[in-house]
Amino acid sequence: xxxxxxxxxxxxxxxxxxxxxxxxxxxxxxxxxxxxxxxxxxxxxxxxxxxxxxxxxxxxxxxxxxxxxxxxxxxxxxxxxxxxxxxxxxxxxxxxxxxxxxxxxxxxxxxxxxxxxxxxxxxxxxxxxxxxxxxxxxxxxxxxxxxxxxxxxxxxxxxxxxxxxxxxxxxxxxxxxxxxxxxxxxxxxxxxxxxxxxxxxxxxxxxxxxxxxxxxxxxxxxxxxxxxxxxxxxxxxxxxxxxxxxxxxxxxxxxxxxxxxxxxxxxxxxxxxxxxxxxxxxxxxxx
Ligand code: 13P
Numbered sequence: 001x002x003x004x005x006x007x008x009x010x011x012x013x014x015x016x017x018x019x020x021x022x023x024x025x026x027x028x029x030x031x032x033x034x035x036x037x038x039x040x041x042x043x044x045x046x047x048x049x050x051x052x053x054x055x056x057x058x059x060x061x062x063x064x065x066x067x068x069x070x071x072x073x074x075x076x077x078x079x080x081x082x083x084x085x086x087x088x089x090x091x092x093x094x095x096x097x098x099x100x101x102x103x104x105x106x107x108x109x110x111x112x113x114x115x116x117x118x119x120x121x122x123x124x125x126x127x128x129x130x131x132x133x134x135x136x137x138x139x140x141x142x143x144x145x146x147x148x149x150x151x152x153x154x155x156x157x158x159x160x161x162x163x164x165x166x167x168x169x170x171x172x173x174x175x176x177x178x179x180x181x182x183x184x185x186x187x188x189x190x191x192x193x194x195x196x197x198x199x200x201x202x203x204x205x206x207x208x209x210x211x212x213x214x215x216x217x218x219x220x221x222x223x224x225x226x227x228x229x230x231x232x233x234x235x236x237x238x239x240x241x242x243x244x245x246x247x248x249x250x251x252x253x254x255x256x257x258x259x260x261x262x263x264x265x266x267x268x269x270x271x272x273x274x275x276x277x278x279x280x281x282x283x284x285x286x287x
Contacts, residue, residue, distance in 0.1 A: 001067075001070065002063075002066065002067060002070065002079055002080060002081050002098075002099075002100035003078045003079065003080055003100055004080060004100050004101055004129055004130055004131040004167070005019070005045055005080040005082060005100070005101040005131040005133075005167065005168065005227070006131040006167040006168075007078075008043040008045075008078050008080065009131075009167065009168055009203040009226045009227055010201075010203060010226075011286070012043075012203065012226040012227070012283065012286070013201065013203045013224060013226040015282075015286065016221060016222060016282070017221060017226075017281060017282030017283050017286060018206075018217075018220075018221050018225055018226050018227060018228045018281040018282065018283065019042075019043050019044065019045055019226065019227050019228075019281070019283050020042075020044060020045065020209070020227075020228055020229075020230055020274070020277050020278055020281050020283060021045040021046075021047040021082060021084070021205075021227055021228065021229040021230065022044065022045070022046065022047060022230055022231075022234060022274055022277075023046075023047040023048070023049060023052065023084060023229070023230070023231035023234070024046050024047065024048060024052065024062075024066075025052050025055065025056070025235075026055075026056065027065065027069075028263050028266070028267045028270075029234065029238070029267075029270055030046065030065065030066060030069055031069065031073070031267070032267045032268075032270040032271045032274065033046060033270070033274050034046075034069060034070065034073055034075050034079065035073065035271065036271045036274040036275055036278070037075070037077050037079070037274070037278070037287075038073070038074075038075050038076065038077055039275075040275060040278050040279075040283075040284045040285070041077060041284065041285050041286070041287045042077060042278045042283040042284050042285070042286060042287055043077055043078040043079075043080075043283060043286060043287050044077060044078075044079055044080075044278075044283075045079075045080045045082050045101065045227065046066060046079065046080070046081050046082065047082050047083075047084040047229060047231065048062055048081070048082070048083055048084060048094075048099075049084045049085060049231075050083075050085070050086065050087065050090045052084075053083075053090070053094075058097075059083075059090075059093050059094050059096075059097035059099065060097045060098075062081070062097070063081060063094075063097045063098040063099055064098075066079070066081050067081075067098070076287070077287035078287060080100050080101040080131065081098075081099045081100050081101065082099065082100070082101035082102065082103060082131075082133070083099055083101070083102045083103055084103055084229070084231075085103060085105040085135075086102055086103055086104050086105060087104075087105070088104065088106075088117050088121075091104045091121055092124075095124055095125065095128060095130060099130065100130055100131070101130060101131040101132075101133070102121065102125055102130055102131070102132050102133070103132075103133035103134075103135065103170065104117065104118055104121050104132065104133070104134055104135075105135045105170075106118055106134065106135065107135040107136060107137060107138040107139075107172070108138060111136075111157050111160070114134070114136070114161065115160060115161060115164065118132075118134045118161060118164050118166065119164050122164050122165040122166060126165065131167040131168065132166045132167055132168075133166065133167065133168045133169070133170055133205055133227075134161050134162075134164070134166045134168075134169055134170070135169075135170040135171070135172075136153040136154070136157050136158050136161050136169065136170070136171050136172070137151050137152055137153025137154065137157075137158075137171055137172030137173075138151060138172055139170070139172050139175055139176060139177060139207045139208055140172075140174075140175070140176030140177065140208075141176035141177030141178040141208060151172055152172055152173055152174060152188050152191045153171035153172045153173065153191065153195060155191070155194040155195045155197070155198045155199075156198065158171050158195045158198055158199055159198040159199055162198075162199040162202045166202075167203070168202065168203045168204070168205050168226070168227055169195075169199060169202050169203075169204055169205065170204075170205040170206075170207055171191075171192075171195050171204060171205075173187050173188045173189075173191045173192045173195070173206075174186065174187050174188040174191070175187060175206060175207055175208040175212070176208050177207060177208045177210075177231070177232065178208070178210065178232050179210065179211055179232065180208075180210075180211045180212070186216060187212070187216050187219075187220060189219060189220075189223065192204070192220065192223045192224070192225075193223060195224075196223055196224040199224075202224075203224070203225075203226035203227060204223075204224045204225045204226060204227075205225070205226075205227040205228075205229065206220050206225045206227070206228045206229065207229045208229070209228040209229050209230040209231075209233070209277070210230055210231065210232040210233040210236075211232075211233070214280055217280055217281070218280075221281070221282065228277075228281055230273075230274075230277055233273050233277070234270045234273050234274070237266075237269040237270060237272065237273045238266035238267075238269055238270050239266070240269065241265040241266045241268065241269035242262070242263070242265060242266040244265065245262065245265045245266075246262075
């Protein structure tokens, strides 16, 4: 069974750790993340971008696959299936498809429109017990072809959106998706502190979890971050392990071309990345 992310994130905020959101792209990734969460007794959030949803033929396919996999693998830890950076229409589709958590990314709208659309989704998600994440202040870098400028969120706007009845808030604090450039000045903890002062106990979400130094992650958690999103790092470890397998000429002429063998090293690499992140975020044993 899938659960809303609300309870696991409130527990994480109180316990001063964070739950990882790991993005999925196919069956192998999903299986690797679920098995690692179960092995480490950690709650977990599976993130699905609109692009990944399309790639997997639609949100209904994704929801059916994840629900069946949780059952067939006997997963006992809390698992939330979460739309990542959803449009308004995408959010409606995921509510319909059976997702247990939604992120509506209205950060590119003027604040009044972001508030209006978020308010509608608070109502719809509330009726179904689905958790809702909203975003204020766009996160930099590229996500599915959309390039965010990465401005810092205005703490007053964060309060306005948090007060709408959402369950978690993603606020830009200098974080960006993908690899951080060498001259990245780091997270703006001053902005995070002002946001926390305004929004109180609301669990905060840190996007762009790839490549943020461990000390910064820990400080962010101490300031109210309870959910951290990781995508690029799993992609990089998967690609690197697959490339090494192919370069090593692993019996590709024989049985090595079997997709189950070809994808195995990448899948194991994702498991290792997820384990490392869960240990860093402090969610191990918290299920
Ligand atoms: P990274 O790709 O930088 O890990 O960010 C993931 C993310 O924030 C998804 O919303």
